[in-house]
C-alpha cells in the first residue's frame with residue numbers, strides 16, 4: 420500500500436504513556452479529529468527529545484484546531500515512563516503531555532514505511548492524518564535532521580484552512596493563518612466539523628462550481644427556533660404505490676385481482692450514497708404547502724455520519740433526501756435547471772435500536788450486497804415510501820441548492836421536523852459502503868457543512884397550530 424497523501428493511514432494501536440499512566444491508544448480513537456503521528460527513533464535521543472519538547476509547546480494550539488498529537492518510538496512503554504519522568508536538562512521529556520506509543524516490535528514504523536533498514540529504528544518524521552483516517556501530508560528526514568515544528572503547525576493549518584475556505588491546496592498560498600491570530604483560531608474551532616474534511620477528499624473539484632462561493636442560496640442550513648408561519652398549508656404526500664391503489668379499487672368495486680404486481684425496490688451504491696430510483700410506473704407525488712403544482716418523486720438517497728441540515732443547531736445521525744421534480748416539466752433533466760424545477764423532502768434519521776423504522780431497515784438489510792460502487796440489490800419486500808415519512812407532518816420550507824455538484828440553487832427544500840429512527844447496525848453498514856471497489860476507502864461521512872442562511876425566508880408548518888388560518892380551527896381547538 421502506498422503511503423502518499425490521499426491514502427488511508429495504516430491502522431495502529433498499542434500501549435502509550437502519558438499523564439502519569441499507561442493508556443491504550445489506536446487510530447480509531449482519533450476518528451473525527453486531525454492527527455499528527457510523530458515518530459522519533461528512540462527515547463532519550465537528542466533530536467527526538469528536542470522535537471517532543473518543541474511539539475509540547477504547540478499542543479494546545481493544535482488542540483484548538485481539533486488536531487491531536489501522538490508520538491511513537493521503538494522503546495517500550497516502561498522506558499517511556501522513565502523518559503517522561505526525567506527532567507529535560509538530564510535528557511528526558513518531563514512535562515510533555517503527548518501520548519508516547521511503544522513500538523518495540525517496530526510494526527508501526529514498518530507499516531508507515533519509516534523503518535531505517537539495518538538501523539533498527541525509524542527515521543525522524545510525522546504524518547498528518549485527517550478525521551477520516553486519510554494521510555494528508557508527511558515529512559521524513561534522516562537522523563541528523565530535526566523536524567521543524569513550526570512548519571508542522573503551518574501544514575496542519577493549511578490543510579484545515581483548505582477545506583474551510585474550500586481552497587485548493589497550494590503551498591504557495593500566503594500563509595493562511597498567522598500564529599498570532601487568535602480570532603482565526605476561535606472562528607475555526609466554532610466552524611470545523613468532520614464534514615468539512617469530506618470536501619478535501621471528495622469535492623476539491625467544487626472549484627469548478629463558482630456558485631459555491633458566489634451563491635446566496637446554498638444548502639444545507641441550520642433551521643432556527645421560530646413560530647409557525649401564518650397561512651402555510653400542510654403538504655399532501657401521495658406516495659401510495661399503484662398496485663396498492665388498484666388492489667383497493669378492484670377489491671371493493673369489482674372484487675377482481677390487482678392488475679399490477681408490486682414492483683421490487685432496487686438499492687444501488689452510486690459511489691457517494693445508496694440510492695433508490697423510483698420506477699417510472701410509480702406515480703408517487705407531492706403537492707400543497709409552499710409548492711405550486713405537483714412534484715413527482717424521482718429518487719431517494721441518503722447522507723450519514725451526521726445529518727446535513729441542523730434544527731435549532733443540532734444535527735442528527737443521518738438524512739434521507741426524497742428528490743422530486745415539478746410535473747409541469749417532462750422529465751427530471753428538463754426540470755433540474757429551472758427555478759421551480761426541484762423539491763427535495765428531507766427526513767432526518769436518529770439512531771434507535773429499539774424501534775427502528777421498518778422501511779429504512781429494508782434498505783439496511785441489503786446494504787451488504789451493494790458494498791461496491793455500481794452494485795445493486797433488491798429488497799425482498801418493496802419499500803413503502805409513505806412509511807419512511809414521520810408521523811408528524813410538521814416541516815420547514817426554504818429555498819436552497821443541491822448539496823452535491825452542481826450545487827445549483829433550484830431546490831425548494833422541505834425539512835420534516837420529526838426524525839425517523841434507524842438502527843445503529845444499518846448506519847454502520849452505510850459507513851461500510853465503498854467509494855469504489857472492494858478494499859477502497861469507505862463512505863464514513865457524506866454530508867456537506869452548514870451554509871450561510873443570509874436573508875432567506877424560512878417557513879415553518881406546525882400541525883394543529885391553528886395556522887391553517889381559519890377561525891373554525893380556533894374554535895375546534
Ligand SMILES: [Zn+2]
Pocket residue numbers: 720721722740822
Ligand atoms: Zn442529498
